[in-house]
Amino acid sequence: MKSNLRLVNPRGESERRWVHHALERLTQEAARSADTHLLKLNFPGFHGIDFYFKDEASHPTGSLKHRLARSLFLYALCNGRLSDGQTVVDASSGCTAISEAWFARMLGLPFIAVMPVGTAPGKLHDVQALGGKCDLVEDAAQVHARAAGHAASGACHLDQFGLAERATDWRGNNNIAESIIGQLASEAAPEPAWIVCGAGTGGTSATIGRYLRYRRLATRLCVAEPTGSGFVHGWRTCNPDAVASQPTLIEGIGRPRVEPGFLFDVVDRVIEVPDSASIAAAWLLEDLLGRRYGGSSGTNLVACLQLAAAMRARGEHGSIVSLLCDRGERYAQTLFDASWLAARGIDTTAWDATLRATLQDGQWPRSGDGAT
Numbered sequence: 001m002k003s004n005l006r007l008v009n010p011r012g013e014s015e016r017r018w019v020h021h022a023l024e025r026l027t028q029e030a031a032r033s034a035d036t037h038l039l040k041l042n043f044p045g046f047h048g049i050d051f052y053f054k055d056e057a058s059h060p061t062g063s064l065k066h067r068l069a070r071s072l073f074l075y076a077l078c079n080g081r082l083s084d085g086q087t088v089v090d091a092s093s094g095c096t097a098i099s100e101a102w103f104a105r106m107l108g109l110p111f112i113a114v115m116p117v118g119t120a121p122g123k124l125h126d127v128q129a130l131g132g133k134c135d136l137v138e139d140a141a142q143v144h145a146r147a148a149g150h151a152a153s154g155a156c157h158l159d160q161f162g163l164a165e166r167a168t169d170w171r172g173n174n175n176i177a178e179s180i181i182g183q184l185a186s187e188a189a190p191e192p193a194w195i196v197c198g199a200g201t202g203g204t205s206a207t208i209g210r211y212l213r214y215r216r217l218a219t220r221l222c223v224a225e226p227t228g229s230g231f232v233h234g235w236r237t238c239n240p241d242a243v244a245s246q247p248t249l250i251e252g253i254g255r256p257r258v259e260p261g262f263l264f265d266v267v268d269r270v271i272e273v274p275d276s277a278s279i280a281a282a283w284l285l286e287d288l289l290g291r292r293y294g295g296s297s298g299t300n301l302v303a304c305l306q307l308a309a310a311m312r313a314r315g316e317h318g319s320i321v322s323l324l325c326d327r328g329e330r331y332a333q334t335l336f337d338a339s340w341l342a343a344r345g346i347d348t349t350a351w352d353a354t355l356r357a358t359l360q361d362g363q364w365p366r367s368g369d370g371a372t
């Protein structure tokens, strides 16, 4: 491979100055950024239950991976693993690659994203528009080995799957959990019954789960995952070697294997969501919020409704918080394209009717919807 070998001495004076300069750039970027909004929604069927969705699509790079990319660059710099001019590489289903490409460009570093061939074209375009290169692999399970290959020839591997769980400051520093709990302070139910998120790197669920314990909150953490994902099987059997029993069309979550950042012990519940339900919910979110969000946001909505219906059935009131993980525009040619869905045998009609009925009457499961 090309000239991405480390030609500089990472321990030298000038290199240390470059690291300081890079850290200053990252600090400035953090200072310029605002917190993401916590959008409140109420539905006729759920009297006394407030829903909140944290709009992570509003970051400059369009997803919750903006936080992670900033943390991974900081972590690499502070560990002395990243030097001036060094190529940066990572394996990604797309969102992380876009955010990392953005930060790499800010620091003047070349960037390579290793992604599965089927990744939404909108995401490849975004990475390239930010000056990054896309290295596509046939099989999603190969991304790790390919990224490691680039690292062996001198690139700095940001390693989102290996490091997400530790690169984020779990006790605070405005991590996503601290931000959510702070934003709820004046609400009717400031200590949510549930926080719902997916598992890609596992970083978000690890941060939220740890923070809930740290703050001694009663809030429980639910991971919403595509049916049959690696994490679903691994969590059930406490087996880190578990693999997915079926693939998913939902990008960002539903990994084929149990990633090293998945912490089973801080997750209270896992809800499996079929792809057609997630996609119907993503379309529904557009109706509810007037903007498009990606498939994993739909997965979250389905799990929220399921948990809320159980609360309602028990006569409980309170709040449920979840995330809008990324912008839906990226999926214009995939999840939001009816012919693309039809070609994959996905029909969202039944789930659309089910979800809309649940918003009205607060019932779950419904007969015939396949929900367990």
Ligand SMILES: *Cc1c(COP(=O)(O)O)cnc(C)c1O
Binding pocket: 063, 064, 065, 095, 096, 164, 198, 199, 200, 201, 202, 203, 204, 205, 251, 252, 253, 294, 296, 297, 325, 326
């Ligand atoms: C990464 C990602 C997730 C999951 O977040 P993790 O912190 O990596 O577990 C969910 N949705 C989208 C769109 C993502 O890119």
